[in-house]
Amino acid sequence: MKILVCVSVVPDTTTKITFTDNDTVFNRSGVQFIMNPYDELSLTRALELTETTGGSVTVITIGEADTDPIIRKALAMGATDAIRVDASPKDGMYVAAQIAEQAKEYDLVFTGRESIDYNGGQVQGLVAEMLQWPLINVATQIDLENNEVVASRDIDGGREVVKSSLPCVISAQKDLCEPRIPNMRGIMMARSKPLNVVAATDKYDYTKVSKYELPPAKSGVKMIDAENAEQLIDILHNEEKLF
Amino acid sequence: MAVIIYAESDNNTYKKSSLEAITYGKDLANKLGTSTIAISMGTVGPQNLGTYGADVHIHCTDNSLSSFNPQTFANTISTLANNNSGDVFVISQTYNGKSIAPLLAVKQDAALVTGIVDIAETEGAFTVKKTAFSSKAIAHVELTANKKVLSIIPNSYKIEENGTEVSTTEQQVGSASANTTIVSTHKETGKIPLTEAELVVSAGRGLKGAENWHMVEDLANALGAATACSKPVSDMEWRPHSEHVGQTGITIKPNLYIAAGISGAIQHLAGVGSSKVICVINTDPEAPFFKAADYGIVGDAFEVLPRLLKRVKEVKGI
Numbered sequence A: 001m002k003i004l005v006c007v008s009v010v011p012d013t014t015t016k017i018t019f020t021d022n023d024t025v026f027n028r029s030g031v032q033f034i035m036n037p038y039d040e041l042s043l044t045r046a047l048e049l050t051e052t053t054g055g056s057v058t059v060i061t062i063g064e065a066d067t068d069p070i071i072r073k074a075l076a077m078g079a080t081d082a083i084r085v086d087a088s089p090k091d092g093m094y095v096a097a098q099i100a101e102q103a104k105e106y107d108l109v110f111t112g113r114e115s116i117d118y119n120g121g122q123v124q125g126l127v128a129e130m131l132q133w134p135l136i137n138v139a140t141q142i143d144l145e146n147n148e149v150v151a152s153r154d155i156d157g158g159r160e161v162v163k164s165s166l167p168c169v170i171s172a173q174k175d176l177c178e179p180r181i182p183n184m185r186g187i188m189m190a191r192s193k194p195l196n197v198v199a200a201t202d203k204y205d206y207t208k209v210s211k212y213e214l215p216p217a218k219s220g221v222k223m224i225d226a227e228n229a230e231q232l233i234d235i236l237h238n239e240e241k242l243f
Numbered sequence B: 001m002a003v004i005i006y007a008e009s010d011n012n013t014y015k016k017s018s019l020e021a022i023t024y025g026k027d028l029a030n031k032l033g034t035s036t037i038a039i040s041m042g043t044v045g046p047q048n049l050g051t052y053g054a055d056v057h058i059h060c061t062d063n064s065l066s067s068f069n070p071q072t073f074a075n076t077i078s079t080l081a082n083n084n085s086g087d088v089f090v091i092s093q094t095y096n097g098k099s100i101a102p103l104l105a106v107k108q109d110a111a112l113v114t115g116i117v118d119i120a121e122t123e124g125a126f127t128v129k130k131t132a133f134s135s136k137a138i139a140h141v142e143l144t145a146n147k148k149v150l151s152i153i154p155n156s157y158k159i160e161e162n163g164t165e166v167s168t169t170e171q172q173v174g175s176a177s178a179n180t181t182i183v184s185t186h187k188e189t190g191k192i193p194l195t196e197a198e199l200v201v202s203a204g205r206g207l208k209g210a211e212n213w214h215m216v217e218d219l220a221n222a223l224g225a226a227t228a229c230s231k232p233v234s235d236m237e238w239r240p241h242s243e244h245v246g247q248t249g250i251t252i253k254p255n256l257y258i259a260a261g262i263s264g265a266i267q268h269l270a271g272v273g274s275s276k277v278i279c280v281i282n283t284d285p286e287a288p289f290f291k292a293a294d295y296g297i298v299g300d301a302f303e304v305l306p307r308l309l310k311r312v313k314e315v316k317g318i
């Protein structure tokens, strides 16, 4: 069993988002970067699966050299080796094309449900279609049974259990597992594990961010005395006309 | 040239978010000087899609479409688009929509943008606004390919019902069988799905325990609202995980979000911050959530929630 786990490197969840160059570029200065939380889950699950069935876990990131510390963290968590496609990721389509290019030899591709920076939720579907593999999106449980994948996934207002043959693409949703924390031994071993840097294939140039803006700020909170809490309902009904 | 819209249905009725997508598609088609084709699969709803802006409605009757599979659904839309010169696609970003849109983009060699919150700008470059950095920013994204797939966040666009009714054309598209098998499906019945709810009542650790949630549920029921919760609440299993909103939970954009006993951590706000009206009930006047709120009550949820419930019942006469 060979699993390819896609890892994106994202700003820490508490980051204050600002822009430079006339609001056209995300301001990375002073920002702490982390492994995308959903990718931490898919990596952990991939490790658990290969520990029981045998096999290997390869991590792939499309990014520049500054993503290496996060890739090393993935290796410290237990991944066998890593690929970094040396490019600044332009958009989801571009990233997916790089992953699809590297994925052909694997039995499974794991991604997160979405990357918390650009919130695309698209790379998994794009990769699946580029490879012509089945897609199991937003999975909360992933198991292997007789060379098939059985997964539980979120749907509107509930969950469903789906089965797929291999190879296929699966995206991870919370509840999949508890993210693994690298231990000292893992961190030591990670230093000598292979991190192969490969060149990008130039494909897809279909979208471009022309500008960023911050969401409109709230005009200020109107406080209502707890003694007159009912007033809130009157305002929501009569003024805001919400029900 | 035509704008293709996927009309998703559930329980034999079209999803509200699909009707939003149809109005969105119609407004976009008007800007582009073209017309709209709505495509439905599996079941049809009672609504006439013309009312919402569909110029043509095609319903696909293939047996393979009776249960959801991303590939067969995307194939069907793609085939019909090819037969009808469709080149702009509008999909509502439901769970199913999220799986269909990227597949369709690859099939059509189209530019894809997800998380769209507003109508596209078509003068000059074709540009849309999408949420980024977990609702902490909005990105203006240009789509430079000829074909475009647009995935629209539910509750972002207002439904218009002033179109003329159209008749439904039934078709078999002959799409291949599914490449995944659905083993079982579990749906919460009788509850308003959180992702589609216009009104949401939510609570956090301040409610102290699962046994106190009747206050939240009663208020939600009286309002006709869905219920939600903060992450620790679902982690402690006071509430089902499907109610967890925020950075690592569901992102919602209801017209009303009432938050009781939630501090308003940045990761929580990431999932609810773009709600239209936010009301916060918290004992701590310094709780960060008040800064993101439209209305605030400093007070004990155990006292405030029952008073709100009583007033809602009076106002609604129930």
Ligand SMILES: Cc1cc2nc3c(=O)[nH]c(=O)nc-3n(C[C@H](O)[C@H](O)[C@H](O)COP(=O)(O)OP(=O)(O)OC[C@H]3O[C@@H](n4cnc5c(N)ncnc54)[C@H](O)[C@@H]3O)c2cc1C
Binding pocket: A005, A006, A007, A008, A009, A026, A036, A038, A039, A060, A061, A062, A063, A088, A089, A090, A091, A092, A093, A095, A110, A111, A112, A113, A114, A115, A116, A117, A118, A119, A120, A121, A122, A123, A124, A207, A208, A209, B139, B141
């Ligand atoms: C509109 C837009 C503008 C962007 N602008 C920039 C920019 O200016 N600078 C920049 O550096 N990046 C930029 N990106 C790229 C972004 O940082 C991501 O790396 C990538 O494009 C995926 O974003 P997404 O939200 O579409 O991913 P999603 O589709 O949400 O990601 C789903 C999953 O795909 C995998 N994945 C996503 N990205 C990567 C990756 N890079 N490597 C490996 N696996 C990955 C992960 O498993 C992730 O959980 C942009 C993306 C978009 C959509």
Ligand SMILES: Cc1cc2nc3c(=O)[nH]c(=O)nc-3n(C[C@H](O)[C@H](O)[C@H](O)COP(=O)(O)OP(=O)(O)OC[C@H]3O[C@@H](n4cnc5c(N)ncnc54)[C@H](O)[C@@H]3O)c2cc1C
Binding pocket: A013, A037, B203, B204, B205, B206, B207, B229, B230, B231, B232, B233, B244, B245, B246, B247, B248, B249, B260, B261, B262, B263, B264, B265, B266, B267, B268, B271, B281, B282, B283, B284, B287, B299, B300, B301, B302
């Ligand atoms: C990577 C990451 C991802 C995360 N993702 C999410 C996410 O998706 N969603 C999420 O919600 N959180 C998320 N969190 C957690 C987040 O940081 C907060 O810890 C969490 O939102 C706090 O939940 P809470 O407001 O219910 O509890 P608390 O922070 O404990 O707040 C309880 C509040 O209730 C008030 N209170 C107490 N008693 C009463 C009473 N009787 N009446 C009224 N008010 C009362 C208190 O004053 C307090 O403000 C994430 C954290 C991390 C690090």
